[in-house]
Amino acid sequence: MFFAKHYRTFLVLPVTLSIAAIIALALWGLRPGIDLAGGSLLQASFTSGQPTVAQIENVIKPLGLGDVRVQAAGESGFMIRARSLSNDEKNTLEQALGTLGAMHEDQFTSIGPSIGAEILHKGYVAIALVSLCIILFIAFAFRQVSEPVSSWKYGVIAIITLVHDMLIPAGIFALLGHTSGAEVDSLFIVALLTILGISINDTIVVFDRIRENLRHMSDSRRHQNFAETIGISINQTIARSINTSLTVIMVLLALFFVGPVATKYFALTLLAGMIAGTYSSIFLAAPLLVLWEKTRK
Numbered sequence: 001m002f003f004a005k006h007y008r009t010f011l012v013l014p015v016t017l018s019i020a021a022i023i024a025l026a027l028w029g030l031r032p033g034i035d036l037a038g039g040s041l042l043q044a045s046f047t048s049g050q051p052t053v054a055q056i057e058n059v060i061k062p063l064g065l066g067d068v069r070v071q072a073a074g075e076s077g078f079m080i081r082a083r084s085l086s087n088d089e090k091n092t093l094e095q096a097l098g099t100l101g102a103m104h105e106d107q108f109t110s111i112g113p114s115i116g117a118e119i120l121h122k123g124y125v126a127i128a129l130v131s132l133c134i135i136l137f138i139a140f141a142f143r144q145v146s147e148p149v150s151s152w153k154y155g156v157i158a159i160i161t162l163v164h165d166m167l168i169p170a171g172i173f174a175l176l177g178h179t180s181g182a183e184v185d186s187l188f189i190v191a192l193l194t195i196l197g198i199s200i201n202d203t204i205v206v207f208d209r210i211r212e213n214l215r216h217m218s219d220s221r222r223h224q225n226f227a228e229t230i231g232i233s234i235n236q237t238i239a240r241s242i243n244t245s246l247t248v249i250m251v252l253l254a255l256f257f258v259g260p261v262a263t264k265y266f267a268l269t270l271l272a273g274m275i276a277g278t279y280s281s282i283f284l285a286a287p288l289l290v291l292w293e294k295t296r297k
Helices: 002-010 012-027 053-063 087-098 113-141 151-180 186-220 226-258 261-296
Strands: 039-046 069-073 077-082 103-111
Touching: 002 012, 002 261, 012 151, 012 261, 039 087, 053 069, 053 077, 053 087, 087 103, 113 151, 113 186, 151 186, 151 261, 186 226, 186 261, 226 261
Parallel strands: none
Antiparallel strands: 039 077, 039 103, 069 077
């Protein structure tokens, strides 16, 4: 009964966050990493003393390497991103850094722009194919549900919730990229694909309970308001959804705070997507079903 009265109120939070994410993406966009945009990444640490970012930038500037970004990594390490460097340019860069103290090369990666564009293109294709498969699967699974909302509409609403679930981490990274220089890489695409699979689970659980309750009412020839049926379905599934999500969220929190630096942003993406997916199945998907049914009337 509470859901039937306040289903429009539940839409405020996901819609507001989605609009904020779209604004952040429009203003700042996502900063592609080396493996998406191409270029070179040098990760080095200084064993004797630790220069500042400004000192490293002053040493690199006269080398004529173009736009070079320097970021601190750990207590004595730095990550230096630049365009694709030749062997001579790499050696010159290391010699210049050596003037600041004893330096050790931890990692060097160089990827051409064509490879980065190919990875990005395949990521877009993968996300589009997964979304299409989800629509087809839900439309098939709910083919016997035609009243009061057609089966294909469940699939469309599921995709709307998935777009929301991907918008939230994308908006967060647009903000982080603007404030702290955070970049997205192939792991970010992997995290989005993982979010697609995890987030749809809660939504389908709620939809499936709605289907069972509608079928039960049809068999018993009872009449009940569609919004009330959805409210009952949410009450029957909300504890399971939250408990399942909490176990994953606790693991991701541990990975983010005590895990390696290389997986921090990956864990953050999954964490944002998990939280967004958990509440969108309740506060977005279900209210949209009711809104669509009332609009049809």
